[in-house]
Every structure is written in C-alpha cells, then in structure tokens.
Amino acid sequence: MLRMAIEPRALVVIAGLPGSGKSTLLRSIDSDTPLVVLDSDTTRDRFTEMLPAGTPYACYRPAVHLVHRLLVSAVVLRRRGTVVVHDPATGVPTRAWLVTLGVLSGRPRHFVWVDCRPDDAAAGQRARGRVVRKGSFARHLRRLPRVQAALRAGPRGWHTTTIVDRRTAATGLQLTCPAVAPNSD
Secondary structure, three states, X not given: OEEEEOOOOOEEEXXXXXXXXXXXXXXXXXXXXXXXXXXXXXXXXHHHHHOOOOXXXXXXXXXXXXXXXXXXXXXXXXXXXXXXXXXXXXXXXXXXXXXXXXHHHOOOEEEEEEEOOHHHHHHHHHHHOOOOOHHHHHHHHHHHHHHHHHHHHOOOOOOEEEEEEHHHHOOOEEEEOOOOOOOOO
C-alpha cells in the first residue's frame, strides 16, 4: 500500500496512462481526513445515465472533459478539505493547469504518477472494458517521454512527486494528515 502524509488542504493528483491503474488506486483510498475525490469516470457515468441508451461516448466525450475540468476547478478553488483528482496529466498544459489551481487556492500540491509500460496500460484498458481510442492513446504515448523527463527532473510546481508501479497502485493509497502541533506562543 502506498502511504502518504499530506497537509489538511492538499491537492493530490493521481496521474498516469489510461489503463495504468489510477482508478484502481482511487477505489481503495483510505484517509484519516475528509476528502473529495474527483474522477472523470464518475462524470462520464453521469452523462451515460442522462443520455439515451447506446449513445456513443464519442458524441459526448468533449462535454465530459469540459465538465470534469470545470468541476475540478470549482472544487479546488472553493472547497476547504483535501481534494484528490484523477487525470492522466500527460500533457504539459494539464499539469500547468493543476499546479495553477493549487497555487491560486493556496494548497500544497502532490503529484502521484502510476507508472506502467504502454502494453500493460492497453491491457488494463481491455480488462476494465473501456478502451481509449487509438488516436487518443497514441497522443498520451507521444507525451510520455516528456512526462518521464519531468518526473526525473523532480517536482516542478509540486511539493512532492511520487512514482508508483501498477502492482503497488493495486494495493491502494493511504493518506494521513499528521496533527499540527498547537502554537506555544
């Protein structure tokens, strides 16, 4: 199990290739502090429930992405507690947007990358029954070398960066918020 100590108002981003194990990690999250988990799969499921059965995801994919981004922005900027965000974050603009939200909201920022080989991520997509379009997955793969270089260089805009393999992600995430010592003055 991945264990992380975080601050009371932290922004924790769970990132990685589609199919890497981000959702699995989120499903088994344990925390000693209240938190909000924002998973784009939840947004997608809400759209699916509202639309006529059999509506192809391609027809409403842009709306899902937009609504998820708006929801993340609103919650990070307005809510008090810890926020955990699920996003592949393979693109520089996405990571910059998340860092900017964290800075604007005064939140400590923690980036967790679920690392796995592309063929394992593709297998993960097939196993969950939700395969990302070939073009979209290829775009994530083209961005992968830049993400890996950024991870090797260390956190940029993040207080911590943690890389976890797929096997560890499957065991879950435990977030602890150490008690803040009262001021003795």
